[in-house]
Amino acid sequence: MSDNNKNTDTVLDAVIDSLAGEAADELFDAYEQGAEPEFTDEHNKKMEKIISHAFKVHFNKRMLLVAVIAMVLALGAAFSVTARRDKFGDFYIINGQRGTTFRLSETIPTEGESAEVNRCHFFLGYIPEGYESNDNLETKYRCYDHYVNEAGDKEFTVTKALITDTSEIPTKGEGIEMMDINGNEVFKSQNNGVTSLKYTYQNILISIEGNIDETELINIAENMK
Amino acid sequence: MFLFLQRLINKKPTKKQKIEAVYKKWRFFMYRVAYDVLKNHAMAEDAVQETILRLIDNIDKIDDIASRRTRNYIGVICRHIAYDMKYRKVSIGSDAEYDSLASEALSRDALSVVIDNENVERIKEYIKSLNYIYQEVLFLYAGEGMSVGEIAQLLGISTKTVQKRLERARIKIRQKLAEEATDNE
Numbered sequence: 001m002s003d004n005n006k007n008t009d010t011v012l013d014a015v016i017d018s019l020a021g022e023a024a025d026e027l028f029d030a031y032e033q034g035a036e037p038e039f040t041d042e043h044n045k046k047m048e049k050i051i052s053h054a055f056k057v058h059f060n061k062r063m064l065l066v067a068v069i070a071m072v073l074a075l076g077a078a079f080s081v082t083a084r085r086d087k088f089g090d091f092y093i094i095n096g097q098r099g100t101t102f103r104l105s106e107t108i109p110t111e112g113e114s115a116e117v118n119r120c121h122f123f124l125g126y127i128p129e130g131y132e133s134n135d136n137l138e139t140k141y142r143c144y145d146h147y148v149n150e151a152g153d154k155e156f157t158v159t160k161a162l163i164t165d166t167s168e169i170p171t172k173g174e175g176i177e178m179m180d181i182n183g184n185e186v187f188k189s190q191n192n193g194v195t196s197l198k199y200t201y202q203n204i205l206i207s208i209e210g211n212i213d214e215t216e217l218i219n220i221a222e223n224m225k
Numbered sequence: 226m227f228l229f230l231q232r233l234i235n236k237k238p239t240k241k242q243k244i245e246a247v248y249k250k251w252r253f254f255m256y257r258v259a260y261d262v263l264k265n266h267a268m269a270e271d272a273v274q275e276t277i278l279r280l281i282d283n284i285d286k287i288d289d290i291a292s293r294r295t296r297n298y299i300g301v302i303c304r305h306i307a308y309d310m311k312y313r314k315v316s317i318g319s320d321a322e323y324d325s326l327a328s329e330a331l332s333r334d335a336l337s338v339v340i341d342n343e344n345v346e347r348i349k350e351y352i353k354s355l356n357y358i359y360q361e362v363l364f365l366y367a368g369e370g371m372s373v374g375e376i377a378q379l380l381g382i383s384t385k386t387v388q389k390r391l392e393r394a395r396i397k398i399r400q401k402l403a404e405e406a407t408d409n410e
Binding site: 009012013015016017018019020021022023024025026027028031032034036037039040043046047050051052054055 | 239240241244245248252253254256257258260261266267269270273274277278281293296297300301345348349352353360363364366367368369394395398399402
């Protein structure tokens with residue numbers, strides 16, 4: 001096809017398009033006038049039904065049943081014990097509103113079993129330079145050693161605690177990480193510049209926490225006996 | 226308070242009210258369009274019902290219920306449905322009929338077609354005499370300003386078919402004009 005013909009076709013197409021609306025007007029004008037048909041009652045009822053049901057959300061019964069079952073299963077899964085808990089050593093971590101809590105997974109130890117806590121004894125194979133113990137506490141269920149530096153602005157605490165029903169970690173999901181230290185599954189969390197390392201050993205919760213450098217804290221944990 | 230009252234007064238009709246108004250305004254028109262194709266009262270009523278169902282899905286495309294544009298839009302849909310019912314989805318005037326047109330170079334002098342008033346009227350007549358399958362895509366595309374995709378969705382055909390039919394509609398008209406120009410020479 002020559003260029004001239006191509007150009008003519010393009011012009012003609014534009015003309016055809018511009019006249020399409022007018023042609024439609026003329027074509028459909030013919031149907032505007034005329035006798036008014038009498039619709040049957042059946043048609044009128046059907047139209048009434050179509051319009052009254054228009055834009056309503058329709059649920060297929062089977063789909064509704066499937067949706068309900070899916071919802072029940074989803075809710076069941078969401079609230080099931082296993083779904084809400086992550087295993088951590090001998091414990092489960094439960095995500096609560098106030099913070100993450102450690103909950104004893106098995107039986108709560110009796111007083112007799114708490115003897116290990118009472119024999120509160122820490123051996124820290126590594127203490128960062130310049131830090132000295134300035135406070136310690138020993139109760140039936142808990143003992144700790146508190147260390148500070150010379151300036152008094154950096155500190156860390158090593159705690160052993162018999163786990164009662166729940167032991168709460170005062171964080172709300174900041175910097176939470178699971179790490180392995182000497183084969184122990186350690187729960188690391190951070191809050192307001194305080195890093196906390198927690199792990200369990202024979203129903204005892206061991207915590208090492210402070211505002212010192214994280215690597216120093218890990219060093220303490222690695223060398224603790 | 227005043228704004229609230231004004232908003233209350235100028236409240237847009239709901240989609241349901243809109244479709245109700247469309248039916249009330251154009252029900253006889255739809256019937257006549259459908260009846261012209263089907264020549265059967267019951268089937269024409271069915272076509273009206275089908276048209277309303279189709280409009281329910283496309284109600285957002287209607288702005289001014291009483292406009293000619295809306296009327297033409299409804300007319301095209303109703304006629305499409307009526308033809309569908311008549312031929313039970315067997316396309317009439319098969320697309321293949323025009324395949325030869327697409328490949329055929331229209332040998333003519335470019336200057337032989339002059340767009341004067343007479344030709345304008347003739348083109349409109351040619352458009353009106355097109356097979357409905359070509360006419361409806363042309364009306365919706367050029368007349369209603371709908372996209373190829375929108376037309377395909379509305380008529381339940383593929384976009385490729387819409388494009389083919391548009392092209393063939395134009396070829397058919399161009400060919401008629403060219404034939405006429407040759408005859409007049």
